[in-house]
Amino acid sequence: MGSLPPRPHPLARAKAANWSIRALQALWDRGITPKPDLEPAYLWEIGSRGFDTADEVAGRGHAEVTDFRERLEVLCASLRTEADLNALGHTMAYGQLTSAIRKRHALGRIWRTEPELAQTPIAAPIVVVGQMRAGTTRMHRLLAADPRHAGTRFCNSHNPVPVTPDWRPLKAGAALAIARRVNPWLEALHPFGSTRTDEEIGWLAGALSPATFEAQWHIPGFVAWSEASDPMPVYGEFARILRMDAATMGDATRPRVLKCPQFSEDLPALLAQFPDARLVVARRDAAEVLDSSVSLVASQSGMQSDSADLGRLTAEWQRKLALRQQRIERALGTFEGRVAHVDFARLNADWEREIAQVYAALDIPLSQEALGAMRAEHDRAAGGQHTAHRRQIEEFAAG
Structure with a gap:
C-alpha cells in the first residue's frame, strides 16, 4: 500500500473530491442530468422501484414500519435545511438513502418468502462497546479471529441482502476503491477490506440509525430527534438481519462478535434483543478519543460541505461523546451479565x-489455537496505515 498524501488540515480535501464536486455541479448546471431531490416521496419512488408494496412490511411490526418512514422524513428535512451539502455531499446523501430504501425492500422480500431466516436461533453474541477511536476495532477483530467465534464481513454489513452467487465482496471492493480515491486518508482512519471483519454499521444505517449520517453531515435536527427516540425498532431490524446472516453464512452456532459505536447510545435496546450477550467495554483517555473522533468526522464532512466548520464539529462531538459515556454507564449499572473491561493503553502495551x-472475565477458555489466530490478525493490523493517523493528529495540534 502506497504512502499517504499530506493532510494539512482535518477538513482537507483530496484532488479527486474537488474534481467530483466540480464535475457533478457542471452536470446539473448544464442540464445534462437533473439534480436529484432529497424529498422522501421521490427517494421512496426510486428506492422501492421493482419491489412489491408488501416488501416494506414483511417480517416487521407496525412500529418498525412507522419508525423508518418517520426517520426518513426527519433526516431529509435536516439534509435540506441544515446540512448545506455541496454537489458531492448531495449525491452521496441521495445514493445512501435510496440504497437504504432498496435494501430494506429487498430484505422484506426475502422475509416474505423465507420468514424462518429472520428467526434463526443463534449463539449468544459478544458485544464490543465503547466510544469510537477507543480501540474497539482492534478488540473486535482480535476476538473475531478466534476460530470458535464469528465476525461480520464488511461486504455483508455494506449489503446484508444474501445473493447467489455471492458477488458482494466484489461490489464492496469496488466501492472501497472509489472511497479511497475520493478520501485517500481513509485507510489511516479505519483499515478496510471487503471480506474483513468489520462493524455492523451498515445494518444500522439501513434502518436509518444516525451513526453513519452524523459522521458525514451537519444534521442537528435529525440527531436530536434520534437521541430522544426509542431505538427499539432499529434493533428489531438489526436482530433479523443478524439471524439471517448467521443462517446464510453457516455460523449460527458460533458467538458473533458485534461492534459499533452506536451501541453506546442504544445498549438497552440491543440487549433487549440479545439478553444473554456478553459485553467487552473499551475505554480510552477522553481527550484522545475526542481528537481522533473529530479527525475522522472532519475527513468525511469536509468533502461533502463547503461550510464545514471545525469548531462547530469539535463542540458537537464533545457533546456526543459525553452523551454516549453517560448512556454506557447507565446501561452497565443495570446489566447483570458478564462484562470485561479493556484499557486502550494496556492494549497497546501488552495486547495478549x-x-x-x-x-x-467472560469465562471463555483461551486456547492456543485462538492465540495463534489472534497473532496473525495482530500482525496484519500492524502492517496497516493507522499509525499515520496518530502523526496527522500530532501535526494538527502543532499547527
Missing part, C-alpha cells in the same frame, strides 16, 4: 495480556 483478562 489484555486479551487473557478479557477471556477470564
Whole structure:
C-alpha cells in the first residue's frame, strides 16, 4: 500500500473530491442530468422501484414500519435545511438513502418468502462497546479471529441482502476503491477490506440509525430527534438481519462478535434483543478519543460541505461523546451479565495480556489455537496505515 498524501488540515480535501464536486455541479448546471431531490416521496419512488408494496412490511411490526418512514422524513428535512451539502455531499446523501430504501425492500422480500431466516436461533453474541477511536476495532477483530467465534464481513454489513452467487465482496471492493480515491486518508482512519471483519454499521444505517449520517453531515435536527427516540425498532431490524446472516453464512452456532459505536447510545435496546450477550467495554483517555473522533468526522464532512466548520464539529462531538459515556454507564449499572473491561493503553502495551483478562472475565477458555489466530490478525493490523493517523493528529495540534 502506497504512502499517504499530506493532510494539512482535518477538513482537507483530496484532488479527486474537488474534481467530483466540480464535475457533478457542471452536470446539473448544464442540464445534462437533473439534480436529484432529497424529498422522501421521490427517494421512496426510486428506492422501492421493482419491489412489491408488501416488501416494506414483511417480517416487521407496525412500529418498525412507522419508525423508518418517520426517520426518513426527519433526516431529509435536516439534509435540506441544515446540512448545506455541496454537489458531492448531495449525491452521496441521495445514493445512501435510496440504497437504504432498496435494501430494506429487498430484505422484506426475502422475509416474505423465507420468514424462518429472520428467526434463526443463534449463539449468544459478544458485544464490543465503547466510544469510537477507543480501540474497539482492534478488540473486535482480535476476538473475531478466534476460530470458535464469528465476525461480520464488511461486504455483508455494506449489503446484508444474501445473493447467489455471492458477488458482494466484489461490489464492496469496488466501492472501497472509489472511497479511497475520493478520501485517500481513509485507510489511516479505519483499515478496510471487503471480506474483513468489520462493524455492523451498515445494518444500522439501513434502518436509518444516525451513526453513519452524523459522521458525514451537519444534521442537528435529525440527531436530536434520534437521541430522544426509542431505538427499539432499529434493533428489531438489526436482530433479523443478524439471524439471517448467521443462517446464510453457516455460523449460527458460533458467538458473533458485534461492534459499533452506536451501541453506546442504544445498549438497552440491543440487549433487549440479545439478553444473554456478553459485553467487552473499551475505554480510552477522553481527550484522545475526542481528537481522533473529530479527525475522522472532519475527513468525511469536509468533502461533502463547503461550510464545514471545525469548531462547530469539535463542540458537537464533545457533546456526543459525553452523551454516549453517560448512556454506557447507565446501561452497565443495570446489566447483570458478564462484562470485561479493556484499557486502550494496556492494549497497546501488552495486547495478549489484555486479551487473557478479557477471556477470564467472560469465562471463555483461551486456547492456543485462538492465540495463534489472534497473532496473525495482530500482525496484519500492524502492517496497516493507522499509525499515520496518530502523526496527522500530532501535526494538527502543532499547527
